[in-house]
Amino acid sequence: MAKAPLPDKFKQFGEWYDLVSEKAELADVRYGVKGFVVFRPNLMHVIREIYEALERHLIASGHRAMLFPLLIPYKNLLVEKEHVKGFENQVFSVEKAGGEELEERLFIRPTSETAIYPMYALWIRSYRDLPFKGFQSCAVYRHETKATRPLFRGREFLWVESHNVFAKKEEAEAQLKEDMEITRKTFEEFALPFLPIEREPFDRFPGAERSLAYDVILPDRQVLQSATTHLLGKRFTAPFGVSFLSADGQRVVPESTCFGPGVSRIAALVVSVHGDEYGLVLPFKAAIVQVVIIPIRNEPALLEYALSLEKKLAHAGYKVKVDEGSETAGEKFYHWEMLGTPVRIEIGPREAESKVLTVTRRDQRKRESVPEDALLNRLASLDQEILGELSKKAWGWLESNIQEASSKDDLLAKAKGAGGFIKFTFCGREECARDIKAQTGGYEVRGRRVDIDEKHAASCTWCGEKGVELAYLAKAY
């Protein structure tokens, strides 16, 4: 068999990713502005499906869609001190319009707190207005100075941002759990794993009281943060003047949370986590074409049979396409494998004669024979099987890349090794985290897991001070 078109993603992830992005026609980097790429139709399909899933789960849990303007008055940025510090060096600003200097300077949202909270201050008047749960699906803009890579880090990225307001702290705390659940359900639909990790106090979103992040290990064993949710307390509601009258007539400043699943990054995960040396591997939900039918020769009888099958599958609700192109069969196989199409049906004289079809699943690249009258049942089971097996494989990779360090020496040795997560007992001190990062060549303290309770030792594995938690270390994007 011929050589695979792509390198091994576990050995040369950067090269693999750039090539698959080009060959599967995902992103086009030729637009010519650094950090800004064009999303092509194959990628937009994945993006739209991710949006569809996130929005469905948000709405089912009581959120409502909104859309705030892209441009925000500059003075709004100055309202919350920590927030300004975090973003002022990253914002794009607009000073002119129609050739004239603007009376009021505007900036392009790097995130929308400063656009949303002034309006919340107008909308929220009574305890009856709470909880207020809203979200918007949009692009945000940050002038990143680090190296950019399509979908992983750009100066424009797509996300959903949810901004919720609650009367009571417990309700806000509970929202963090709900956000985690929404992330879990969405990721499940794309067979993606993640670890929910609470960030250390010194590593929070500017202005947050608590920050949870959803970390995934990529094929190069570096960690990618795909989404975050933050407990903001009164950090934004108070300075922006959001308050309400309680049932007993008291003026109260409410609590708030925000949740930001990075849609471009989740798409990058679908590509990176499932793909192989033949290209993308997509679950049914993410595929723009779910079943491709390939007539092995350009003969009218074969084409006719292929089209009748297409009609049958389309009627059953599948996204199906007959490849009528003039390329040879082998060329078409490679093409559709690169695009990650989950199922391929080959139609040759044998199939047309016997009505027993040759069906190939993309994830395993294995052929099987399926009688035509059993095809719909088989496709339905393949949908679930492929999703299940992709998920199992993805979780297996994540879990097999978590190690635990028993001592400082052990930690140093493991840090020199393959990468991935290293668990250790942490004292919680920023100084200690800085020291670890400096001495391990870039391992950062990500924080502690919130989905399970993990026992920690009495003293910090690194510095020997009192241990407070079992924390995860990793090199991050």
Next chain:
RNA sequence: GGGGUCGUAGUCCAGCUUGGUUAAGAUUCUCCCUUGGGGUGGGAGAGACCGUGAGUUCGAAUCUCACCGACCCCA
């Protein structure tokens, strides 16, 4: 912030050291024939103001300077 590499068809790139005919090749795209169950083979055609600007020269993709852009490494 510091250091380095590179800009030539849609894509990958040769040529530059030592200036000189029509800028070579592969891939891609179009058409014809052939082939077809894992990237068939052949033929014809299309596609490049050689990143931009200036300088040196009889003559610049090639030498010089400036600018713009991209990529990589280190902090």
